Amino acid sequence: MSASSDLPTPIADSDAEQLRKLGYSSNFNRTMSLWENFALGFTYLSPVVGVYTLFSLCLAAGGPPMFWAYLLVGCGQLLVCLIFGEVVSQFPISGGVYPWARRLVGARWAWMVGWIHSIALCVTIAAVAVGAGPYLAAMMGFEPSNNTNIIIALVLTLFATVINLSGTKVLARIAMFGFLCELVGAMVVGLYLLVCERHQPISVVFNTFDIRVDGSYLPAFLTASLAGMFLYYGFEACGEVAEEIPNPGKKIPVAxxxxxxxxxxxxxxACLALILAVPDMHAVINGIDKDPVKTILNHAFGSMGSKVVMGVVMISFTSCVISLQAAVSRLLHSYARDEMIIGSTMLRKISTRTQVPVAALFVSGVVPAFIILLGYFLQDAVATIVSFAAIGIYLAFQMIVIAALYARARGWKPSGNFTLGAFGLPVNIGALAYGAGAIINMSWPRNPGAAWYVNYAMILSSAVVISIGLLYMLIAKPFARCNKPAGDAWKISQ
Structure with a gap:
């Protein structure tokens, strides 16, 4: 395994030996620091992208108490994060959810986890890239349209591919730059709004404005809680690049x-600052002000100032796409290294110059680009496909949570640098309960007047992806091609 000259030899040798004991060797470059690894996860999560994209929809649906969804969902996803930390600490293998599932349960379960997660990530890349269009239009001063959004998304995807092909060092630096820009930008904009543009009292976050669905506020809040559910899932990206950071078993759970x-x-x-800066809350809730973010920024910063803010938002979108693409490429490489996918010979190759999986990165650019192009011809179909983005990631996450619970039932005792000890089982159960509730909430039909395939888009897209994966698995039997360790986590604990 090649290691950077910056690494102390004992650490490099220890990492190589740990990976060898897990059944693998690696040509990745272990140059990513703890903070760079965290920055990769942060820009993948991208609070600015998440908040700004869904703020208008969720504020109109649930009013200012939507703010509390970020706290509640964050606590739920923290439980999942803790379980992931235990797993990656013991199995710091590139690719994240696929190799974890392989060791916890077995090759078949791992193949389905990898299939669902890779499709979900590719769809997410397409969705985020297309979502950047209106913000670039606002920054450049032209009206967005479906065609311009597609062109912008394709250019953004190409740019992300070029950056990722440049190597781990460039990826880490771009992730760090994106993190700093996003965090500083969010803090500066938020502070300015709180100090100079407050139009609502802090108590407004408890004011439902008498929003009711069938006589109850709860359904409205559950709809608004989607704001948080579409945000908190960048942490697993830290584990996707486990072979590119020294001492991963210790550092990745921290990141x-x-x-x-x-x-x-x-x-x-960022959400609180926007809520308190809304000039007319009734106009938002009644559908008169359909884009409160634009209203707030124009009112606070003027035409030129709001364009500067849009520039920060565009940096967030760009770094998010880059981080997502890096994650899916490592997953595909891990898949291919175990001969679990068509084209494994090419997809598992690591460039000797840049030490990144070139073919896997190419696929992680082409597939999202294809989805984006479909939007030019089949907007409704693409909307259904894109609906799989978030729920697919949640499904893959919960398959790992279930896998960890299954392994515990068989006697697995996490033995990495990070463990929950006696709290492991209750946290595992809590993570499963949260995830199941979140998936039900995300897929619940909420528009009786819409076509059935719109109301059930998430369920439909999930059924199609899972069915295709099962069919391929049954026919091609990819799980039978590799004799690498599988389903042995509990044995290691004996």
């Missing part, structure tokens, strides 16, 4: 928790 803590606080701060 994962930092992603939740710092990303969550930044998102809550």
């Amino acid at each position: 994962m928790r930092m992603t939740i803590y710092i990303g969550g606080i930044a998102a809550m701060f």
Whole structure:
């Protein structure tokens, strides 16, 4: 395994030996620091992208108490993050959820986890890239349209691919730059809004403005809580690059928790600042002001100032796409290294010059680009496909939570640098309960007047992806091609 000359030889040798004991060798470059690893997860989570994208929809749906969704969802996802930390600490293998599932349960379960997660990540890349269009239009001063959004998304995806092909060092530096820009930008904009543009009292976060759905506020709040559910899932990206950071078993769990803590606080701060800066809350809730973010920024910063803010938002979108693409490429490489996917010979190759999986990065650019292009011809179909983005990630996460619970039932005792000890089982159960509730909430039909395939888009897209994966698995039997360790986590604990 090649190691950077910056690394002390004992650490490099220890990492190589640990990986060898897990059944692998690696040509990745272990140059990513703890903070760079955290920055990768932070920009993948991207509080600015998450808050700004869904703020208008969720504020109109649930009113200012939507703010509390970020706290509640953050606590739920922290439970999942803690379980992931235990797993990656013992199995710091590139690719994240796929190798973890392989060791906890077995090859078949791992193949389905990898399949669902890779599709979800590719769809997420497409969704985030397309979502950047209106913000670039606002920054450049032209009206967005479906066609311009597609062009912008394709250019952004190409740019992300070029950056990722440049190597781990460039990826780490871009992630760090994106993190600093996003965090500083969110704090500066938020502080200015709180100090100079407050139009609402702090008590407004408890004011439902008499929003009711079938006589109850709860359904409205559950709809508004989607703001948080579409945000807190960048922490697993820290583990996707486990072979690119020294001492991963110790550092990655820390980076994962930092992603939740710092990303969550930044998102809550940005959301609170926007809520308190809304000039007319009734206009938002009644649908008169359909874009309160634009209203707030134009009112606070003027035309030119709001364009500067949009520039910061665009940096957030760009770094988010880059981080997402890095994550899916490592997953595909890990998949291919175990011969679990078509084209494994090419996809598992690591460039001797840049030490990144070139073919896997190419696929992680082409597939999202194809989805983006479909939007030019089939907007409704693409909307259904994109609906799989968040729920697919949640499904893959919960398959790891279930896998950890299954392994515990068989006698697995986490033995990495980070463990929950006696709290492991209750946290595991709590993570499963949260995840199941979140998936039900995300997929619940909420628009009786819409076509059935719109109301059930998440369920439909999930059924299609899972069915195709099962069919391929049954016919091609990819799980039978590799004799690498599988389903042995509990044996290691004996």
